Amino acid sequence: MGEFERIARLRRAFAAEAPDVALGIGDDAAVLRAGADVVLSVDVVVEGTHFRRRFADEATLARRAAMAALSDLAAMGAEATALLCAWVLPAELEEAAFDGLVAGTAAAAREVGAVVVGGNLARGPGIALTTTAVGRAERVIRRDGARPGDGLFVTGEPGAAALGLAALLAGREDEALLAPFVEAWRRPRAHLAEGRALAREANACIDLSDGLLPDLGHVCAASGVGALIEPDALPCPAGFGAAAAALGEEPERLQLVGGEVYGLLFTAPEGAKLPAGATRIGTIEATPGIRLCRGDAVEPAPEAGFDHFGG
Amino acid sequence: MGEFERIARLRRAFAAEAPDVALGIGDDAAVLRAGADVVLSVDVVVEGTHFRRRFADEATLARRAAMAALSDLAAMGAEATALLCAWVLPAELEEAAFDGLVAGTAAAAREVGAVVVGGNLARGPGIALTTTAVGRAERVIRRDGARPGDGLFVTGEPGAAALGLAALLAGREDEALLAPFVEAWRRPRAHLAEGRALAREANACIDLSDGLLPDLGHVCAASGVGALIEPDALPCPAGFGAAAAALGEEPERLQLVGGEVYGLLFTAPEGAKLPAGATRIGTIEATPGIRLCRGDAVEPAPEAGFDHFGG
Numbered sequence: 171m172g173e174f175e176r177i178a179r180l181r182r183a184f185a186a187e188a189p190d191v192a193l194g195i196g197d198d199a200a201v202l203r204a205g206a207d208v209v210l211s212v213d214v215v216v217e218g219t220h221f222r223r224r225f226a227d228e229a230t231l232a233r234r235a236a237m238a239a240l241s242d243l244a245a246m247g248a249e250a251t252a253l254l255c256a257w258v259l260p261a262e263l264e265e266a267a268f269d270g271l272v273a274g275t276a277a278a279a280r281e282v283g284a285v286v287v288g289g290n291l292a293r294g295p296g297i298a299l300t301t302t303a304v305g306r307a308e309r310v311i312r313r314d315g316a317r318p319g320d321g322l323f324v325t326g327e328p329g330a331a332a333l334g335l336a337a338l339l340a341g342r343e344d345e346a347l348l349a350p351f352v353e354a355w356r357r358p359r360a361h362l363a364e365g366r367a368l369a370r371e372a373n374a375c376i377d378l379s380d381g382l383l384p385d386l387g388h389v390c391a392a393s394g395v396g397a398l399i400e401p402d403a404l405p406c407p408a409g410f411g412a413a414a415a416a417l418g419e420e421p422e423r424l425q426l427v428g429g430e431v432y433g434l435l436f437t438a439p440e441g442a443k444l445p446a447g448a449t450r451i452g453t454i455e456a457t458p459g460i461r462l463c464r465g466d467a468v469e470p471a472p473e474a475g476f477d478h479f480g481g
Numbered sequence: 482m483g484e485f486e487r488i489a490r491l492r493r494a495f496a497a498e499a500p501d502v503a504l505g506i507g508d509d510a511a512v513l514r515a516g517a518d519v520v521l522s523v524d525v526v527v528e529g530t531h532f533r534r535r536f537a538d539e540a541t542l543a544r545r546a547a548m549a550a551l552s553d554l555a556a557m558g559a560e561a562t563a564l565l566c567a568w569v570l571p572a573e574l575e576e577a578a579f580d581g582l583v584a585g586t587a588a589a590a591r592e593v594g595a596v597v598v599g600g601n602l603a604r605g606p607g608i609a610l611t612t613t614a615v616g617r618a619e620r621v622i623r624r625d626g627a628r629p630g631d632g633l634f635v636t637g638e639p640g641a642a643a644l645g646l647a648a649l650l651a652g653r654e655d656e657a658l659l660a661p662f663v664e665a666w667r668r669p670r671a672h673l674a675e676g677r678a679l680a681r682e683a684n685a686c687i688d689l690s691d692g693l694l695p696d697l698g699h700v701c702a703a704s705g706v707g708a709l710i711e712p713d714a715l716p717c718p719a720g721f722g723a724a725a726a727a728l729g730e731e732p733e734r735l736q737l738v739g740g741e742v743y744g745l746l747f748t749a750p751e752g753a754k755l756p757a758g759a760t761r762i763g764t765i766e767a768t769p770g771i772r773l774c775r776g777d778a779v780e781p782a783p784e785a786g787f788d789h790f791g792g
Contacts, residue, residue: 196703198557204518212611
C-alpha cells in the first residue's frame with residue numbers, strides 16, 4: 171500500500187462535516203472558521219519510549235495518542251474541534267495495523283466531537299504518532315493563576331495508569347489483580363467536559379501527564395506559590411494497594427510521581443462549583459515548595475519526577 | 482540535559498510577542514486570537530527517510546523541516562502566524578546539535594514572521610521533526626479550482642532540489658558543479674509572499690513537494706481537469722543540465738518528478754496578475770490526463786511519481 175493509497179484511506183475514514191471546519195483533509199492545509207480563540211497543542215508518542223507494540227492493539231494505541239494531545243486542551247478548558255495526525259510508520263507495518271491506527275484515531279475524534287482535518291505519513295524505524303489537537307475557548311485556564319488559599323483538586327486517579335504500565339512492562343497484564351490498572355493505562359480519557367466546566371471556576375489547571383508532583387511543580391512555579399498535599403486524600407481505586415504490592419511498587423510513590431494519568435490538576439477558590447469526580451487533595455500556600463501533610467506532620471515532598479527524556 | 486531543561490531552553494529561544502498570539506509556549510496549549518480563518522498543516526521529516534545527519538548541520542535541517550510545513554500554508558495563500566514543533570530525538574544527541582535544531586527553527590520562524598507557540602520532546606531511535614504550521618487567510622486557494630483554459634505556472638525551479646539530494650546521496654556535494662543544487666535542497670524557502678499575492682488571482686494552487694507531475698496530478702484530480710505541459714518552458718537554472726549529466730541523471734526526469742522543491746504550482750486565468758518569479762509551463766485542459774507537448778508532438782506524461790512511503 172503506497173502513500174497515496176494510504177492517504178485515500180485516511181480521507182475516507184476521517185471524512186466528516188463540522189461547523190468549524192471550512193476545509194478538511196485533501197488540500198495543502200486545513201481551514202477552520204474561528205469565532206473564538208484557537209487553542210493548540212501537540213503531543214508525540216514513540217514506540218519503545220512511550221509504548222511497545224505488545225502493550226495494546228493499534229486502535230487502542232492510536233486512540234491513546236490522540237487522547238494524550240486532547241488532554242492538553244482539557245487542561246485549558248477548551249472544546250476540541252480538530253486533530254492533525256503526523257505518523258511515522260515502519261515500512262513493514264501490516265495493512266491491518268494501519269487500519270487499526272486509523273480506527274483508533276477516528277474513535278478518539280468521535281468521542282470528543284472533533285474532526286481529523288489533516289496529517290502526514292512518513293516511513294521511519296518505528297511507530298511515532300504526533301497529534302496536533304486544536305480547540306476553541308472563550309476563556310482559557312492557565313497554569314499561572316493559582317492563589318494562596320485555593321483548594322487543590324484532581325480529577326481521575328493519579329498512579330493508576332503508572333501501575334498499569336508497570337504491569338505491562340513486567341508482562342503481567344493478564345493477572346486479574348492488575349488488569350483494571352492496565353486498562354487505565356490503555357484507555358485514558360481526556361477530561362474535556364471537566365475542563366470546560368472549570369473554565370469559569372478554576373484559577374489554574376494542568377493535565378496530569380508527567381505525574382502529580384512534577385505537574386503541581388509546574389503550576390506552583392508559574393504561579394509563584396507553594397502547595398500542601400494530603401497524601402491520604404488522594405483518590406485510591408479499589409485494589410490499588412494490593413496490586414501495587416504484587417508488583418513490589420510503593421502505592422504512594424505511584425500516586426505522587428506516576429505519569430500518563432490524563433486527569434486534571436486544578437486550583438479553585440472556596441465556593442467554586444466543582445465538576446463531578448473532582449477530589450480535594452490539598453491547599454495552595456504562599457510559601458514556595460510542595461509539602462506533604464500526614465496528620466500533624468508536614469514534610470517536604472520528594473524531588474523525584476518523571477522525565478520522559480531522562481528516563 | 483533533561484526534558485525540563487531542554488524545554489526551558491526552548492522557551493527562552495522561542496520567546497516572542499505577536500498580535501495573534503494570546504499565549505505561547507509554557508502552558509498546556511497555545512492560544513491564538515483568530516480574526517480570520519485559521520489554516521493548519523503538519524509535516525514530518527525523518528532521519529534516514531528524508532535526510533541523513535551528514536547532509537547538513539542541525540540548524541539547516543531544522544530550518545528546512547519548518548519550511549516544508551510552511552510551504553503548505555504558502556500553497557493556500559495564507560500568512561504564517563505560528564509553529565508547533567514535536568521533536569523525537571535520540572538519547573545520545575549532543576547539546577550543540579539540540580541547540581542547532583533550536584536555532585534553525587527560530588530562524589525559519591523569524592524569516593516568515595511566525596512565532597513558535599508550542600511543542601513536545603520525546604526520545605526515539607533517530608531524529609524526527611514534526612512541524613505544525615498555523616496561518617490565517619481571508620481567502621484560501623484550493624486545489625480543486627483549476628479550469629480549462631487556465632495558464633499553468635510554477636514558482637521556483639522544479640528538479641533543482643532533487644538534483645541536490647542526488648548529489649548528497651552520492652557523497653558528491655562538494656563538487657563545484659553540484660554545490661548550487663545541494664544548496665537548493667538544503668535551503669528551501671516557503672513561497673509565502675507569492676502565495677499571498679496569488680490568493681485573489683489563482684484558481685488553484687499546490688506546493689511542489691512530491692514533484693511536478695504528482696502534484697499536478699493532485700490538482701487535476703481534485704479539479705476534474707487535465708493539463709498540457711511544455712517541458713521546454715520549465716525553468717532551468719544555469720548549469721542544471723551539466724550537473725545532472727555529471728550524476729548520470731536525466732534533467733527532464735528531475736524536473737518532472739523530482740520532489741522537495743517547495744515552490745508553488747498554480748493555475749490562473751488570462752490576465753491574472755502573477756507574482757515575481759512565476760513561469761508559465763502549460764495550460765489546463767478539459768480532457769483528463771497530463772500531456773507533454775514538444776513542438777507539434779503531444780505525448781502522455783509518464784506515470785512515475787515520488788512516493789515517500791513506497792520509495
